[in-house]
Amino acid sequence: MKYLDEYRDRAAAESLVRAIERESHRPWVIMEVCGGQTHSILRYGVDRLLEGKVELVHGPGCPVCVTALETIDRAHFIARQPGVIFTSFGDMLRVPGSEGDLLSLKARGADIRIVYSPMDALALARKNPDREVVFFGIGFETTAPANAMALLQAKKLGVKNFSMLVSHVLVPPSIAYIAQTAESRVQAFLGPGHVCAVTGLRAYHALCRRYRLPIVITGFEPVDLLRGILFAVRQLERGEARVENAYERSVPEDGNPAARSVIEEVFETTDRKWRGMGWIPKSGLKIRWEYRDFDAERRFDVGELATREPQACISGLVLKGLAKPDACPAFGTRCTPETPLGATMVSSEGACAAYFQYGRHRKATAEAVP
Amino acid sequence: MCLAVPGEVVELLEREGLPFAKVRFGGVLREVCLVYEPQARPGDFVLVHVGFAIGTIDREAAERTWKTLTEIGETAEYEKAADEVPG
Ligand code: SF4
Numbered sequence A: 001m002k003y004l005d006e007y008r009d010r011a012a013a014e015s016l017v018r019a020i021e022r023e024s025h026r027p028w029v030i031m032e033v034c035g036g037q038t039h040s041i042l043r044y045g046v047d048r049l050l051e052g053k054v055e056l057v058h059g060p061g062c063p064v065c066v067t068a069l070e071t072i073d074r075a076h077f078i079a080r081q082p083g084v085i086f087t088s089f090g091d092m093l094r095v096p097g098s099e100g101d102l103l104s105l106k107a108r109g110a111d112i113r114i115v116y117s118p119m120d121a122l123a124l125a126r127k128n129p130d131r132e133v134v135f136f137g138i139g140f141e142t143t144a145p146a147n148a149m150a151l152l153q154a155k156k157l158g159v160k161n162f163s164m165l166v167s168h169v170l171v172p173p174s175i176a177y178i179a180q181t182a183e184s185r186v187q188a189f190l191g192p193g194h195v196c197a198v199t200g201l202r203a204y205h206a207l208c209r210r211y212r213l214p215i216v217i218t219g220f221e222p223v224d225l226l227r228g229i230l231f232a233v234r235q236l237e238r239g240e241a242r243v244e245n246a247y248e249r250s251v252p253e254d255g256n257p258a259a260r261s262v263i264e265e266v267f268e269t270t271d272r273k274w275r276g277m278g279w280i281p282k283s284g285l286k287i288r289w290e291y292r293d294f295d296a297e298r299r300f301d302v303g304e305l306a307t308r309e310p311q312a313c314i315s316g317l318v319l320k321g322l323a324k325p326d327a328c329p330a331f332g333t334r335c336t337p338e339t340p341l342g343a344t345m346v347s348s349e350g351a352c353a354a355y356f357q358y359g360r361h362r363k364a365t366a367e368a369v370p
Numbered sequence B: 001m002c003l004a005v006p007g008e009v010v011e012l013l014e015r016e017g018l019p020f021a022k023v024r025f026g027g028v029l030r031e032v033c034l035v036y037e038p039q040a041r042p043g044d045f046v047l048v049h050v051g052f053a054i055g056t057i058d059r060e061a062a063e064r065t066w067k068t069l070t071e072i073g074e075t076a077e078y079e080k081a082a083d084e085v086p087g
Helices: A008-022 A034-042 A069-080 A104-106 A120-129 A144-154 A169-180 A194-200 A202-211 A220-236 A256-264 A287-295 A313-319 A353-355 B061-073 B076-083
Strands: A028-034 A055-061 A085-088 A112-114 A134-138 A163-170 A186-194 A215-218 A244-247 A267-274 A277-285 B005-015 B018-025 B030-035 B045-050 B052-056
Touching: A008 A220, A008 B061, A028 A034, A028 A169, A028 A194, A028 A220, A034 A055, A034 A186, A034 A220, A034 A353, A055 A134, A055 A220, A055 A313, A069 A085, A069 A104, A069 A134, A069 A163, A085 A120, A104 A112, A120 A134, A120 A144, A120 A163, A134 A144, A144 A163, A144 A256, A144 A287, A144 B052, A163 A267, A163 A287, A169 A186, A169 A277, A169 B018, A186 A194, A186 A220, A194 A202, A194 A215, A194 A256, A194 B045, A202 A215, A202 A244, A215 A220, A220 A244, A220 B061, A256 A267, A256 B061, A277 A287, A313 A353, B005 B030, B018 B045, B030 B045, B030 B052
Parallel strands: A028 A055, A028 A186, A085 A112, A085 A134, A134 A163, A186 A215, A215 A244
Antiparallel strands: A163 A277, A267 A277, B005 B018, B005 B045, B018 B030, B045 B052
């Protein structure tokens, strides 16, 4: 497909690897923020191509992985209510809650359906006026415009039986969190290309000024990734720290202003708890008061939930870039995509699942644990 | 989750007062909401995420990228690959 296949070109990738080898004079540590990038890096073996030159550590950018356990449990509670059709993107269905995943709840009779878009959930609500249709609204800034538009349309069309359980997260506060983490070895970031297609680069300029680390906005194909890495290496070698756009074809400096204004209309910033990482100030989006009728948390009185997280899981360290999945004692043994203990083993963008899928076996545990 | 895929706008449509389009991804056609990229026209490539176009691929920027790639690469095999890349 155009604008996709050519960025998988082997010769172009090889020449970029040679340029990185030529230009880097010490082993740099670079974090790719977005889970989609992690998946691509493992899939194409980009990390192995750069062994000894650049170490890639994997970031927190997997919305499925960072959705708080409390939120998953809340979803379970709502999905169990009589008359509810609970809708979600497919990859949320296998995320372990305190008591199993949504898929097992579905097997026990709950009406849980996978949708491709939040608009499909809205259409389902209009087709089933006697049922309560709830959509699990998660994601980063890339997904927020779609979810916001579904709420805007629901209000405009007066759809009474539609609501959303919202647990949106924002990328820049998570970069700030990692930059402030004392043990972090990250020297530069590859910024999330599709998030920036919506938000533009403004918040990233502020991050660079504050933490003096290079941020290179990067795409998802191997050539895009290597080009982003080359730009980051060049900045590091010269001692620079600025925002650079290595995904120019998809990311305008200003992002998508129309999408931003609809996000702003429907959502407001809130403190958000990230699974494995804890509370991060102003790192999420919630539904504004004006749209409260469509807030599933108000419609269904969930109350307080007691949560249980499996103890073996070190996904908190993985998400912060402090450990690689193969450092986890459960990786590939007790924890596999079939029987995931933690959320990072579920989504194909979770680092643990990516390591497993592309056959990365355990290295000496001691080596990777900080 | 944040995966967005480029597809070619084939035909403009309207759904419930919102601009939509038929968009081609390889061999597959899908209806996509254009409310955030209302200026997109047939032949344009839009970046699609969960049923919404969130951006339009900038052809000139894509060409510039390949030009800078040619400057980075010095080998003949690379030149050949670059030649095969469509606009
Ligand atoms: S391998 Fe499983 S248990 Fe270990 S960190 Fe990853 S998700 Fe958690």
